[in-house]
Amino acid sequence: MDISAFGEFELVARLTAGLAVSTAGDIGVGDDCALLDLGRGDLLLATCDSQVEGVHFSLGSSPSEHIGRKALAINLSDIAAMGGTPRYALISLLLPSHLSIEVLDGIYAGLRAQAQRFDTAIVGGNISSTGGSPQLVIDITLLGTVERGHALLRSGAHAGDLICVTGSLGDSAAGLQTFLHTTTDVSPQDLQTLRERHTAPEPRVREGQLLGALGGGKVTAMLDISDGLSGDLTHLCERSGCGARVDLAAIPLSAPLLRVARSLQHDPLDWALHGGEDYELLFTLRPSALDEVRSAIQQQSGTPLTVIGEIQPPTAGLTLSHPDGHTEPLHPHSWDHLNHPSP
Template sequence: MNHRISDIGEFNLIEHIARIVGVPTADDIIVGIGDDTAVLRWDAETCLLATIDAQVEAIHFQRDFLTPEALGHRALAVNLSDIAAMGGTPWLALVSLVAPPETPVAFIEALYTGMQRLAASAGVAIVGGNMSKGAHLVIDIAVLGRVARRHLLLRRGARPGDLLCVTGTLGDAAGGLQLLLNPTLPLDEESRRPLLNRFRTPTPRLAESRLIAASGHATAMLDISDGLSSDIMHLCRASGVGVRIDAARLPISPALRPLAAHIDTPAWHLALHGGEDYELCFTLAPHAVESVAHRVFTTTGTPITVIGEIRPAEEGCLVRTPDGCETPLEPKGWRHF
């Protein structure tokens, strides 16, 4: 049967590709396809992290939704978040740009200004790239990072009994997107601004990830890009476990609640399924939660919240809604195809 990509979806397509390229056999390839980054051996104590991600006009962004500076920030931030998911430190970036010929030079300059600002703050050097013309703007960025091998965190490693934790608050980027799609929503500026900022200029949790990894108590980690309900499935599949998420414990910002009321959607629903928050989702041994959360908060100001528990695989993936009902967790986050 001649399937189309839309018939099988992104992750089945990745499995097809993985079968073609095969499992890496070289000793210096630790992780290939299947995690937030590839992991390569740098030396006896250090791993090299490699990731690549594209922002495609009319798919990932609309130009009238954000300034070119914010777009440059966003395009780099999503890659830095992948490095954070492994507990690593970003190092170098390569930028491949596709742009229509009529694009103003000033737009491209502003795009790279936003990118460079974030790169400088994260200690990243933009060392090259490529350019081509095309019908739509595409920003495709590859980032290399490094991590001490003893601090490396993967999607696999979670164990039944571990507690499921997240950094920051969830659903804000989805709230910001709702404001951009529905600009007449009657939300005050105090609530509107933080939601729009979370969508336009996300903050990769680099410092937080290094503290979590260095604690020695985290067992698995990834970043929340497609939405918690979708991304947690990757962690469960890789670790061979199930999960129970307590929706009432999802961390929700004060700005998101009035927005959710205006669009008649429970705030916890936006937190569970909304994507592009780029927070960290990770698992911890129960005895370590208090000390790790305290260290992260006192060092970075970012709170950590326990939102559930890792369960045996045979118990499946469940969500307990705020009214106490337990239902199968459905992945309703972003889907590329």
């Protein structure tokens, strides 16, 4: 049996079954980062991710600096999802022989600029040839820290908590579609906005730090939206042992997304629910903390916060609530790295 018989998350579960952490305070596989207790001061966060040409980016459609920025941004987003502070990055490059030095310089310029924005030091890495493969691969390991007692996990949500997101959803998926399909009646400004949400996403590092710093159990669980709202909410509910209700009318959709959806005759909520790569934060909080949390996020970062639903008992499952009051099951249909290659 080859790996095509498995989905990404099935394969991860198979490979990591039985893995043990070294100390009782450590958290290994299953969250956005590994959380490691070295026995002193802050806790250590560790994450890694790969970007593969032809799967995650295209040299023909993405500026080389954007490729570098995105490669680090998706790791920064994992640190943000834990409420942490990024510190050190290790960059490994698998290089095809035909890659031009100008493209590589641009990618590294994007990496350096992104690292400087978030006070992250690039401290090493590795360079290797891809042999006969024509694909460029960028693999990054990122280390960060989080104050003891302030790490936000996927596992803390409880029935009655509010479900919240930062920013708007579906923009990255809409941007990808504009590369794949002709849009004759969309403004250049809308195209640029959505395409940059896809090629150069903004990690919500400051917002994650603000949420982690609140303390008092106000924010109960968090992760970033990398695989799509439906899939990532499913991950959160599985880890927390709960259900969830999502109010469709509350999902934040940007004006450029709505205009592109009309042009392509596509349901914008499909992109918001299942598109992935938005790298917004999805989190749950106690209802009594909503005003404080919203004020802290908007005043100190300027990022909108939207309540999109409520955590339910596990027996309720995951549901979508329509404006007319009827509900339907929410089935996760999100990005799978093994089964959804992109141009």
